[in-house]
Amino acid sequence: MRILITGAVGFLGMHTASRLNAAGHELIGIDNFNDYYDPQLKHARHAKIRSFCKVHKVDLAELDAVKAIIAEFKPNVIVHLAAQAGVRYSMQDPMAYVQANVAGHTSVLEACRILGADFSHLVYASSSSVYGGNRKIPFSESDEVNDPVSIYAATKRAGELLASTYAHLFRVQAIGLRFFTVYGPWGRPDMAYWSFTRDILAGTPIRIFNHGKMMRDFTYIDDVVDGILAMVERSPTFENTSRPHRVYNIGNNNPEKLMDVVGLLETLLGKPAVKEFVEMQSGDVVQTYAEIEAAARDYGFSPSTSIELGLSRFVAWYKEFHGYSGLDKSPDLTVYR
Incomplete structure (x- = not known):
């Protein structure tokens, strides 16, 4: 398949690109190489994937640039992992989160609309932060998530709602992944x-x-990428055909x-x-x-x-x-x- 990865030189993006390449897929990436943490780490990750994944240095909020890249490459699947991460920093610079996690996310959804019948679906990164101060454990996808306790969490929940609305209005098939404390080699220095x-x-x-x-439900990077690949390579089915969107927990349980x-x-x-x-x-x-029963049932997700x-x-x-x-x-x- 032809697969576009946003946040390609991020922690998740680099590992996902490497595994997709090993599986024989054709890849391109988008990343803005921002300085939330030392960009040299991103350049080091880029060195690991640049031989098989051309990465366009573009801010996702630049809608025309994103549309142009996607229209030319015509991906079958988009893996949208780019985001402004970090709970603490979201209180210092809220607009960075709105720009990346709301405006940038909407650009990706808009770009999905221009793709034709060869486009299968969007897999995008959400976060366990959407559960807020939920005291019911384990956290289930059916839990209420309307009380975020950080600006970061609010923007990630906004991304889920936008994806659900685009699925309803424009038939953009989308899967959101609520990641739980992903860790491992090449990770983020703010963790x-x-x-x-x-x-x-x-x-x-x-x-x-x-x-x-x-x-914390620490989830190792290789297990997380197993889940991402399963959801990329298999066309999704949706219980609600009028709104083809679903979220899954990706955690260690x-x-x-x-x-x-x-x-x-x-x-x-x-x-x-x-x-x-x-x-x-x-x-x-x-x-x-x-709680990971849904991902295990539908995609065989089994962190080990x-x-x-x-x-x-x-x-x-x-x-x-x-x-x-x-x-x-x-x-x-x-x-x-």
Whole structure:
């Protein structure tokens, strides 16, 4: 198939592109290489995929540019993974989230309208953040999600509603994936497991929110990509044929205690963490926990990577990538440009 990936040099995008290429699909990508975190990491990821996936440097909110790329390539499937991520930063710069997660998302939906009969469906990234402070666990796709507790979550929920409306009005078949704390090699530096690893190695304090009384449904990147590929390669069926849109949880169905994760990192790194316990941060939630029966039933989704194995792979990659030799140092990534 011809597949277009947005956010192609992001964490999810790079891994997804690599697996789709291995499966024999024809790929192109879109990414704006923004500076939310060090763009050199994105250039390094780009180096991993550029031989088989041409990546157009375009902001998704530029509708005409997006339409032109899609009209020329005529993808059979679009995998829309681009987004402005991060709960905390959404309180500092809300407009960045509206621009990327609402305007950019709408551009992709608009572009889907110009594609003909060869276009099958859209697979797009949503987030477990849409569940807000839901106290019912595990989180199910049938739960109410009308009370987001962060601006990031509100924009991701808006994306789901827009996709559902485009499905109803314009027959754009779409699958939304609510990802639960995706982690692994080549991940995002703003994620807790990454910053904990960096700071433990450097001997600087790690900030532990809510005094450590938190749980997360950590989901390893390879398991997540298994789910994405299944939903890309199989044409979806919808119970509601007048509105061909559905969301699925993509999680591990096994939440981990935050302090257990810290302890595991200490063991893997061979160093104790200097811990600073602080209050809960605004916009965050105490626990996430995915019910995954629907994805398992419809697409055979079955995550199998333990947190011990997943974090050991991340730590090994992190040390190699940063040239770790006793002191944590910033990598020289200019060679990847």
